[in-house]
Structure formats: structure tokens, C-alpha cells
Amino acid sequence: MDIFSALHSKANELGGLGVFFLGSTPDCLEEIRVRMERDYPKIRFAGSYPPPFKQDYTGDELDAMIAVINQARPDIL
Numbered sequence: 001m002d003i004f005s006a007l008h009s010k011a012n013e014l015g016g017l018g019v020f021f022l023g024s025t026p027d028c029l030e031e032i033r034v035r036m037e038r039d040y041p042k043i044r045f046a047g048s049y050p051p052p053f054k055q056d057y058t059g060d061e062l063d064a065m066i067a068v069i070n071q072a073r074p075d076i077l
Helices: 002-014 026-039 059-072
Strands: 018-022 046-050
Touching: 018 026, 018 059, 026 046, 046 059
Parallel strands: 018 046
Antiparallel strands: none
16 A cells, blocks of 8 residues: 555656556446545546456457557556
């Protein structure tokens, strides 16, 4: 949590950087988005992706995750 807070505080200070969150549930990712907008208003919430919870992913699933991330163009993942 210390690293998260320090990184996002610095990104907020710089302004304009985009952050993408990969993982968790849709509800949790929405809560993160709301808190990020409140606590770090100068950071662009680039997006999030809730992959299915499972041990292994197919090549197609990984490619889909990568495509979503690349399309969002985050500075921090």
C-alpha cells in the first residue's frame, strides 16, 4: 500500500498520467475508479479489465487482455 500511495501521489503531482488496473472483480475495479478520481484527481483513469478467475489463460485470452491495455494507453499498469 505504501508503494501504491507514493506512486500515485507522485503521478498526481505530475498530472496527466494514465493508470490501468488489471485484475479483481468489476465491483472492486469500479470502487478503485471512484476512489482514484476522488483521491488523485490529476491522474487519468485509463481503464480496467477483470479477467476471469482461473489458473491458466489461453493465448487468445492473453492477447485480448493485451489489446485492451494497449488501447487504453496507460502510463502505469
